[in-house]
Amino acid sequence: EAQVTQNPRYLITVTGKKLTVTCSQNMNHEYMSWYRQDPGLGLRQIYYSMNVEVTDKGDVPEGYKVSRKEKRNFPLILESPSPNQTSLYFCASALLRGGLRNEQFFGPGTRLTVL
Amino acid sequence: ILNVEQSPQSLHVQEGDSTNFTCSFPSSNFYALHWYRWETAKSPEALFVMTLNGDEKKKGRISATLNTKEGYSYLYIKGSQPEDSATYLCAPQVEAGGTSYGKLTFGQGTILTVHP
Numbered sequence: 001e002a003q004v005t006q007n008p009r010y011l012i013t014v015t016g017k018k019l020t021v022t023c024s025q026n027m028n029h030e031y032m033s034w035y036r037q038d039p040g041l042g043l044r045q046i047y048y049s050m051n052v053e054v055t056d057k058g059d060v061p062e063g064y065k066v067s068r069k070e071k072r073n074f075p076l077i078l079e080s081p082s083p084n085q086t087s088l089y090f091c092a093s094a095l096l097r098g099g100l101r102n103e104q105f106f107g108p109g110t111r112l113t114v115l
Numbered sequence: 116i117l118n119v120e121q122s123p124q125s126l127h128v129q130e131g132d133s134t135n136f137t138c139s140f141p142s143s144n145f146y147a148l149h150w151y152r153w154e155t156a157k158s159p160e161a162l163f164v165m166t167l168n169g170d171e172k173k174k175g176r177i178s179a180t181l182n183t184k185e186g187y188s189y190l191y192i193k194g195s196q197p198e199d200s201a202t203y204l205c206a207p208q209v210e211a212g213g214t215s216y217g218k219l220t221f222g223q224g225t226i227l228t229v230h231p
Binding site: 025032033035040041043044045049050054056058059079090092099100101102103104105106107108109 | 146164166208220231
């Protein structure tokens, strides 16, 4: 089944404790992206990647790191999480055929709470 | 950060009503516009990706139009059903060199509630 998976789905952690949220897709998509969703602020893009070893900042990259060493995986790293990073996080992927004019497929989301 | 506005913020309609929402975005350097449907407790699902001025796309009872010169898109739902209740999001892309077209800025969405 074609899908985007994220792990963990739920995480409660404490300020300053490094964490990684994994994202994996099995559709051979070149493009992958991370978003966070906060009440009243909608979906905001954190980072995106056009292909292996190519990553760019979205609108809210502060406090996050990403890497794209393999085509299928795009982990989101919080080196020193803070309470303002408590949010619902979505990973998405898309084909780059014809440029990025293709629909994105979203993962199930990761709800992160930083105490 | 792109200024993307969606209106109305929320909408309540009766089953069978037709409805429409608006997405406004900067018209310069337009690349593409995405529409997504997001049901509560689920993930966003793509409805349309639109690229050409005057584009019109249709999926069942849902259709969308695009005006890139004036920077807006309309989403129409004909004969709304309770299962259409969701948040409808738009996200324009602009072309500003390099890989900038990979950046998507979502509007805050229109929350549609369809009452039986």
